[in-house]
Amino acid sequence: MSKPSIPQGTRDFSPVVVRKRQYILNTLRNIFELYGFQPLETPAMENLVTLTGKYGEEGDRLIFKILNNGLHEKKEQDKVKLNDEWNKVLSKPYSSPVVTERALRYDLTIPFARYVVMNQNELAFPFRRYQMQPVWRADRPQNGRYREFWQCDADVVGSTSLINEAELLCIYQAAFHQLHIPVKIKVNSRKLLAALAELCGTPEKMIDITVALDKLDKIGWDGVTKELRERGIEDAGIDQISKVISITGDNQAKLEQLSTLMVNTPIGLEGIKELSTSLSYYTGLSDAGWGGSIEVYISLARGLNYYTGVIVEVVCDSENVKMGSIGGGGRYDDLTGLFGLKGLSGVGVSFGIDRIYDVLEQLNAFPEQLASGAQVMLVNFGGDNELYAISVLKQLRDAGISAELYPDAVKFDKQMKYANKRAMAYVILPGDEEREKQLVSLKNFATGEQKMITLSECISQLK
RNA sequence: GAGGUUGUAGCUCAGUUGGUUAGAGCAUCAGAUUGUGGUUCUGAGGGUCGAGGGUUCGAGACCCUUCAUCCUCCCCA
Numbered sequence: 458m459s460k461p462s463i464p465q466g467t468r469d470f471s472p473v474v475v476r477k478r479q480y481i482l483n484t485l486r487n488i489f490e491l492y493g494f495q496p497l498e499t500p501a502m503e504n505l506v507t508l509t510g511k512y513g514e515e516g517d518r519l520i521f522k523i524l525n526n527g528l529h530e531k532k533e534q535d536k537v538k539l540n541d542e543w544n545k546v547l548s549k550p551y552s553s554p555v556v557t558e559r560a561l562r563y564d565l566t567i568p569f570a571r572y573v574v575m576n577q578n579e580l581a582f583p584f585r586r587y588q589m590q591p592v593w594r595a596d597r598p599q600n601g602r603y604r605e606f607w608q609c610d611a612d613v614v615g616s617t618s619l620i621n622e623a624e625l626l627c628i629y630q631a632a633f634h635q636l637h638i639p640v641k642i643k644v645n646s647r648k649l650l651a652a653l654a655e656l657c658g659t660p661e662k663m664i665d666i667t668v669a670l671d672k673l674d675k676i677g678w679d680g681v682t683k684e685l686r687e688r689g690i691e692d693a694g695i696d697q698i699s700k701v702i703s704i705t706g707d708n709q710a711k712l713e714q715l716s717t718l719m720v721n722t723p724i725g726l727e728g729i730k731e732l733s734t735s736l737s738y739y740t741g742l743s744d745a746g747w748g749g750s751i752e753v754y755i756s757l758a759r760g761l762n763y764y765t766g767v768i769v770e771v772v773c774d775s776e777n778v779k780m781g782s783i784g785g786g787g788r789y790d791d792l793t794g795l796f797g798l799k800g801l802s803g804v805g806v807s808f809g810i811d812r813i814y815d816v817l818e819q820l821n822a823f824p825e826q827l828a829s830g831a832q833v834m835l836v837n838f839g840g841d842n843e844l845y846a847i848s849v850l851k852q853l854r855d856a857g858i859s860a861e862l863y864p865d866a867v868k869f870d871k872q873m874k875y876a877n878k879r880a881m882a883y884v885i886l887p888g889d890e891e892r893e894k895q896l897v898s899l900k901n902f903a904t905g906e907q908k909m910i911t912l913s914e915c916i917s918q919l920k
Numbered sequence: 921g922a923g924g925u926u927g928u929a930g931c932u933c934a935g936u937u938g939g940u941u942a943g944a945g946c947a948u949c950a951g952a953u954u955g956u957g958g959u960u961c962u963g964a965g966g967g968u969c970g971a972g973g974g975u976u977c978g979a980g981a982c983c984c985u986u987c988a989u990c991c992u993c994c995c996c997a
Contacts, residue, residue, distance in 0.1 A: 460930090460970095465989080515995060518921095564997090592997090597921095599991055606997070782997085809997060838955080873957040881957095888955065902957075 466604030489587040521561040561593035574796040582615030612805030623738030643754035652725025657694030671758035839866030
């Protein structure tokens with residue numbers, strides 16, 4: 458069987474799908490630019506050492522490694538060495554510069570950090586960048602998870618101001634407002650989670666508590682309790698956690714109650730102050746017309762363990778849509794420290810393009826006119842009419858009208874079927890009669906209405 | 921890393937306890953229709969039944985191996 462196929466976990470995007478994806482990307486791009494973010498692109502491949510050790514043990518295994526090429530030309534002793542290395546690679550997860558020294562990028566954050574460190578002397582800090590590119594993971598694909606997928610990030614590095622947090626919240630609000638997706642934006646702080654771990658008397662268990670708590674929406678409080686016990690949290694600690702996450706009220710009320718509970722944990726008070734400051738900046742920057750809500754959500758944890766301050770997550774707030782988070786982010790201190798540049802703080806957000814696409818599809822919220830391609834097709838009648846059609850074609854394009862001429866003078870029926878399948882808005886019939894009178898017949902494909910008019914009338918109607 | 925699903929025409933899938941020449945719909949092509957698409961009608965082409973082995977008089981179906989695929993858990997986006 459030699460049917461063509463594509464690698465597991467990859468996708469083709471058909472013309473209609475690409476248009477819809479571009480609609481999302483263009484919307485986001487315009488907002489990023491409006492907020493003063495600059496575009497950045499980095500290579501599909503990075504040096505393997507740039508990536509290894511940055512995503513945890515699990516992450517290292519999911520990095521797509523690129524085999525070195527040209528090795529077959531080397532000498533006999535090199536072949537022996539390569540064979541040895543190959544055996545190590547095949548026996549277990551292992552990498553060696555002899556076999557592979559490059560890898561496909563795993564996310565956009567680490568390459569961004571690498572870029573910042575490499576260009577630290579040229580960049581104007583704080584550096585605001587956005588980046589929309591595919592990334593690759595050697596994960597096992599399943600529903601909604603791919604080996605090649607797109608990420609879309611906006612980050613600010615080199616500033617600890619909470620204005621940045623507020624601006625990124627605004628970007629979320631503005632973006633989803635423009636895309637017509639109702640959202641709830643959940644915010645929290647890693648500092649509150651750290652304080653929570655202190656309240657439990659087990660500050661070193663913060664990651665365990667975080668991971669368990671993150672599943673609250675999925676497995677419920679009973680499930681979380683079970684997992685916390687498994688992770689070695691005492692019942693007294695679980696009581697504390699229960700007390701904290703059962704706080705209710707508006708954001709202001711929640712933060713006030715929290716500061717009572719965390720009165721003896723300085724890091725908790727710090728987190729509370731940061732959240733409340735960010736929210737007040739946000740109020741000043743945001744537009745009253747934006748829908749959706751921002752909610753302090755104490756059980757929000759997020760898996761990534763490099764966040765250190767405010768964390769944020771966006772979920773679609775519609776009864777008709779069941780979907781996990783469609784965006785997330787937070788503050789990370791010292792990301793560039795991994796590459797030797799200390800003391801740079803960053804904060805960023807990420808948009809889940811594929812999930813946003815699915816949500817728009819479910820809400821039926823894509824703009825109508827995205828579906829069609831060329832606006833008008835000219836029927837090819839062959840002979841002298843072909844040259845006439847070409848002159849009409851050129852004038853249409855000169856006027857900025859998207860047009861195409863059917864390239865072969867095949868049966869009329871076939872050309873009309875093609876136009877129909879391509880969902881053309883109009884068809885122009887430049888035949889014998891039209892050519893002799895120097896007119897065109899313009900047919901509206903939706904209504905079937907057709908009339909013979911001058912080219913300039915036609916152009917003004919199509920514009 | 922663990923567990924499960926499904927592989928039959930370009931696509932979506934039927935195919936009975938194993939039994940003639942493996943079917944349907946859609947799509948394609950041709951014709952009814954040489955300047956009018958979506959609707960009809962008629963006809964045609966297109967399959968090493970994922971691959972390899974086994975059981976059998978006989979395998980698309982049963983058994984083994986293998987590959988691919990999708991999904992669930994883990995983890996993540």
